[in-house]
Amino acid sequence: MPATMKDIARLTGLSLATISKYLNGGHVLPANQRAIEQAINQLGYTVNSVARSLKTRRSMTIGVLIPHLENVFSTSIISELEDKLHQVGYSTIICDYHHDPEMEAEKLDFLAHRQIDGLVMMPLSGCRDALVKLRERQIPVVLIDRPVEGLDCDAVLVKNRKASFQAVSRLAEAGHERIAIICGPQGVYTADERLYGYMDALKHYQIKLDEDLVQYGNYDTKSGYVLTARLLDRQKPPTAVFVTNHEMTYGSVLAVNERDLLMPKQLSLIGFDHKLLNQVLRPPLAVVTQPLKQIGQTVAELLVHRLTGINRQEPAIIKYLDAVWHDGGSYGPLS
Amino acid sequence: MPATMKDIARLTGLSLATISKYLNGGHVLPANQRAIEQAINQLGYTVNSVARSLKTRRSMTIGVLIPHLENVFSTSIISELEDKLHQVGYSTIICDYHHDPEMEAEKLDFLAHRQIDGLVMMPLSGCRDALVKLRERQIPVVLIDRPVEGLDCDAVLVKNRKASFQAVSRLAEAGHERIAIICGPQGVYTADERLYGYMDALKHYQIKLDEDLVQYGNYDTKSGYVLTARLLDRQKPPTAVFVTNHEMTYGSVLAVNERDLLMPKQLSLIGFDHKLLNQVLRPPLAVVTQPLKQIGQTVAELLVHRLTGINRQEPAIIKYLDAVWHDGGSYGPLS
DNA sequence: ATGAAAGCGCTAACAA
DNA sequence: TTGTTAGCGCTTTCAT
Numbered sequence: 251m252p253a254t255m256k257d258i259a260r261l262t263g264l265s266l267a268t269i270s271k272y273l274n275g276g277h278v279l280p281a282n283q284r285a286i287e288q289a290i291n292q293l294g295y296t297v298n299s300v301a302r303s304l305k306t307r308r309s310m311t312i313g314v315l316i317p318h319l320e321n322v323f324s325t326s327i328i329s330e331l332e333d334k335l336h337q338v339g340y341s342t343i344i345c346d347y348h349h350d351p352e353m354e355a356e357k358l359d360f361l362a363h364r365q366i367d368g369l370v371m372m373p374l375s376g377c378r379d380a381l382v383k384l385r386e387r388q389i390p391v392v393l394i395d396r397p398v399e400g401l402d403c404d405a406v407l408v409k410n411r412k413a414s415f416q417a418v419s420r421l422a423e424a425g426h427e428r429i430a431i432i433c434g435p436q437g438v439y440t441a442d443e444r445l446y447g448y449m450d451a452l453k454h455y456q457i458k459l460d461e462d463l464v465q466y467g468n469y470d471t472k473s474g475y476v477l478t479a480r481l482l483d484r485q486k487p488p489t490a491v492f493v494t495n496h497e498m499t500y501g502s503v504l505a506v507n508e509r510d511l512l513m514p515k516q517l518s519l520i521g522f523d524h525k526l527l528n529q530v531l532r533p534p535l536a537v538v539t540q541p542l543k544q545i546g547q548t549v550a551e552l553l554v555h556r557l558t559g560i561n562r563q564e565p566a567i568i569k570y571l572d573a574v575w576h577d578g579g580s581y582g583p584l585s
Numbered sequence: 586m587p588a589t590m591k592d593i594a595r596l597t598g599l600s601l602a603t604i605s606k607y608l609n610g611g612h613v614l615p616a617n618q619r620a621i622e623q624a625i626n627q628l629g630y631t632v633n634s635v636a637r638s639l640k641t642r643r644s645m646t647i648g649v650l651i652p653h654l655e656n657v658f659s660t661s662i663i664s665e666l667e668d669k670l671h672q673v674g675y676s677t678i679i680c681d682y683h684h685d686p687e688m689e690a691e692k693l694d695f696l697a698h699r700q701i702d703g704l705v706m707m708p709l710s711g712c713r714d715a716l717v718k719l720r721e722r723q724i725p726v727v728l729i730d731r732p733v734e735g736l737d738c739d740a741v742l743v744k745n746r747k748a749s750f751q752a753v754s755r756l757a758e759a760g761h762e763r764i765a766i767i768c769g770p771q772g773v774y775t776a777d778e779r780l781y782g783y784m785d786a787l788k789h790y791q792i793k794l795d796e797d798l799v800q801y802g803n804y805d806t807k808s809g810y811v812l813t814a815r816l817l818d819r820q821k822p823p824t825a826v827f828v829t830n831h832e833m834t835y836g837s838v839l840a841v842n843e844r845d846l847l848m849p850k851q852l853s854l855i856g857f858d859h860k861l862l863n864q865v866l867r868p869p870l871a872v873v874t875q876p877l878k879q880i881g882q883t884v885a886e887l888l889v890h891r892l893t894g895i896n897r898q899e900p901a902i903i904k905y906l907d908a909v910w911h912d913g914g915s916y917g918p919l920s
Numbered sequence: 921a922t923g924a925a926a927g928c929g930c931t932a933a934c935a936a
Numbered sequence: 937t938t939g940t941t942a943g944c945g946c947t948t949t950c951a952t
Contacts, residue, residue, distance in 0.1 A: 264922080264923090265922065265923045265924075266923085266924090267922065267923055267924080267925095268921080268922055268923075271921085271922085276921090277921075278921075278922090279921065279922090282921085282922090301928090303928095304928050304929070304930090305927085305928055306928090307928075
């Protein structure tokens with residue numbers, strides 16, 4: 251049985267109130283302070299955070315709900331987030347919903363009933379109603395990556411459209427006209443934005459949009475592979491491909507490798523969020539990446555400001571961060 | 586203010602005890618059951634897990650302490666672990682110590698004071714004393730990857746020595762005699778084991794150990810890069826290199842790429858834990874990987890058995906799992 | 921500066 | 937089966 255404040259009270263002859271005050275940084279007579287400190291050491295006392303939470307109604311715990319823990323996109327952000335939250339005394343409970351909307355709802359429900367003080371979420375289906383209920387309980391929510399329709403809350407987003415515009419522009423400037431895009435699922439915020447950026451670029455360079463060059467995937471490796479293969483195996487394949495997320499980029503490279511196509515001679519390829527492939531392929535794969543550390547920091551900041559009341563009254567704050575371009579030899583002029 | 590059991594009591598006219606029993610799966614008269622259910626819906630009641638924890642002395646929370654959240658090795662395991670724990674009602678608090686022994690100690694301390702019911706840890710320095718104290722409080726601990734000296738507790742380890750033996754054997758059988766190894770830091774369990782496996786193989790194939798071919802790194806990308814570069818730039822470079830972890834394998838590939846060496850003609854390379862490079866490089870990089878999912882499952886199993894008392898009396902259980910071989914064209918006969 | 925006492929929301933004897 | 941009651945360990949008025 252761990253020691254409690256009562257034990258300290260008994261040992262020092264002081265009251266619970268005094269000890270509590272000392273523990274929470276209040277002023278206590280020097281003599282008493284010494285007595286308490288000694289008792290604490292002697293008993294190996296530490297505060298029972300559960301009891302404290304019951305009384306203060308703050309669990310000092312943040313729930314984090316993400317699509318998948320094996321995804322660098324999620325984990326880099328969380329690594330940063332966990333650190334920043336830890337610095338101000340919060341624990342981070344993580345739930346991974348494995349890209350499954352049912353599990354997303356189930357785990358969100360789980361978190362909602364665990365007395366979390368705040369929630370960070372990368373939504374898939376979104377679970378708007380459950381989130382609205384959280385908000386009603388005055389529990390701050392910060393969204394990452396995508397907003398949730400009909401939910402007015404803080405979010406950290408990336409300028410996807412702009413990033414996509416820039417990447418496709420490079421291809422256009424290199425002289426490509428048959429530029430394909432491998433998008434995410436229609437209706438998904440990031441996918442739509444990235445597609446708009448592609449369209450913006452085509453329009454800007456006066457390239458006619460060819461619907462056949464717009465392929466919709468599921469943001470997974472397999473669809474990257476399949477759709478790229480399908481494009482490359484056409485009679486008249488595209489000369490350049492822009493792939494719009496991490497997993498699909500990986501799949502794309504597999505398909506390109508399989509066909510022994512040389513980049514950029516035979517095909518120009520630009521990937522997304524895959525810094526590794528940028529560094530490890532020959533030639534380096536040009537990629538757009540999202541500023542993961544910065545996202546994590548920004549999320550932590552927003553959340554802590556809500557938690558401490560700094561922003562308690564503010565309306566929803568949405569931060570838009572810039573993506574980062576990593577050049578590479580995987581794209582180039584038409585040969 | 587969320588509803589409490591008291592509110593339900595008031596609404597139904599029943600006592601707290603009855604409601605508590607119902608909530609915990611006890612038998613209640615059908616009429617009362619209906620009344621309680623109705624009140625719960627009406628009030629939107631959910632159990633306050635903090636209050637319950639205070640009373641039951643179980644937080645239903647597991648602490649997880651890992652070197653780094655951006656490392657697939659950690660996150661794949663945790664993804665699996667979190668899931669299995671969730672299935673039996675546990676939350677997972679994650680702490681990332683960023684490969685820093687000070688932060689390791691600090692965050693372990695943090696977790697230890699947060700009323701966790703169990704701890705899963707991938708140790709660096711180990712923090713033996715703190716872990717011993719946890720054990721004294723009857724809090725089960727499961728170690729991953731490495732044991733901690735002087736600490737007798739459950740662990741899930743990989744047969745590193747055997748895996749290493751097998752990898753180096755492939756190189757020897759391909760006719761190599763100048764086989765280099767890039768190890769982790771001396772004294773680190775996994776590093777030592779993998780080095781022993783290398784030595785075992787040399788001995789088995791009657792190759793003389795050349796100390797110059799044994800390079801000690803820090804398990805980070807940079808040392809993989811630097812040490813590989815150093816080996817390759819020698820007057821008489823090795824014909825084959827075995828790299829013994831994920832990060833260093835990556836660094837190695839960068840160094841090889843930089844020199845435009847063709848595998849396996851000019852160099853045979855075998856990596857570790859880098860399934861991605863196995864699939865994405867041309868030719869595929871042969872690698873040894875650890876069975877991450879299986880590790881996660883095994884950890885969950887061990888922990889839950891301790892938590893539920895199934896193994897409460899057992900002495901420490903150490904599970905040794907087999908590594909997995911992924912073939913690839915990155916190594917081959919001497920040319 | 922310190923102490924007495926109430927109570928956070930729940931569970932678990934024990935009694936009825 | 938249900939109710940009464942005591943407390944889990946802590947914080948926080950309100951007196952002193």
